Amino acid sequence: MKFENILVGNKGRIQYITINRESKLNALNKATLAELHEAFTTAFKDDSVGGIIITGAGTKAFVAGADISEFADLDVQGGADLARTGQSTVFDIIANGNKPVIAAVNGFALGGGLELAMACHIRIAADNAKMGLPEVTLGLIPGYGGTQRLTQLVGRGKALEMIMTADMLTAADALTAGLVNHVVFQDDLLPKAEEIMNKILTRAPLALASAIKAVNDFGTECINGYETEIREFGKCFGTDDFKEGVSAFMEKRKAEFKGR
Structure with a gap:
């Protein structure tokens, strides 16, 4: 597959997957999800790849959410199919992958973007990151595993507060809540992700x-x-x-x- 929405490159045994829709704040549309499915399934089968770091292009957003324009014409069944397909082909693929995946969260990680980060095994945030699940402001709830993974990470009470208020957390608050593992300066984000991944890659x-x-x-x-x-x-x-x-x-x- 020729990628139009993501960039894939290797640095030693680390593969970088970068969502490259900076003008759209790296929002997830169907085409991007299809490319992520292809990139991750290929990486998990590639013996030369030891682990994956996923990030967003630019400094404003990791992923600012899903492409809401694709939701407008969906009915009940269409909405359920959208969530089921996204979960099974991307988010669950990442979470259940046989290699470590680190999310390097730069800027906004909202809605599907936070769900993507939560599907990864480790999350590192730049100090400008802001995270939240704002779906209820659209009359929706998270559909890509957000209700389940957020609850596992921060607990029932905090998850319900975040989902029902639609409030965003700062990077510092996300660290306190257990949503991310580390917070670093923006310039240190990828080096920190590489540091952790390189340590992991010395293990069996x-x-x-x-x-x-x-x-x-x-x-x-x-x-x-x-x-x-x-x-x-x-x-x-x-x-x-x-x-x-x-x-x-x-x-x-x-x-x-x-x-x-």
Whole structure:
């Protein structure tokens, strides 16, 4: 697929995915979501990619929301289909990916933009970032997993307050609420994301994938997260990376993991 709305580039084992609609504050339309689906599914299958950093072009917005013009003619079924397709093809793909994904949040992350950031495994915000779910001002609620992921991150009470008031959080308030992991100056945003990702990439890739799966199963209906942890823990013993990790520990050297 030729990308028209996103930029994809590699820096070593880190792949950058940049939403490149700066004049539209990087709003998510159907075409952009389709490109994100293609980019992430390809990255998760590419052995040369260890992890992904996603950000928005410019300094004003990570993603300022969905493209509301595409909502105007939808009925009840159309709205449900829009949410289901977006969740299954982009947001859940990211959340359940087998490689770490860091959101570098620059500027506004509103509506679908905050939902995109929340689908990532780690969030780092520039100090100018502002985050919120303003859907109720349009007579809607979040539809790309926002009600669920926000509740998991900040708790029921804070999630309901944010959703029902439609208020935005500053980067500092988002850090206090547990919505983001770190807040840095704008110029330090991508270097901080790379610093964290490069540290992660020294760890065993198959163990990282198992950790993501086990953590994602926390609180999932009809799934016992403890059983997932036990199963994934056991699987790690069958990997070459486990043997390498133990050998390196015993020999007091740095492990060289191969993802096997």
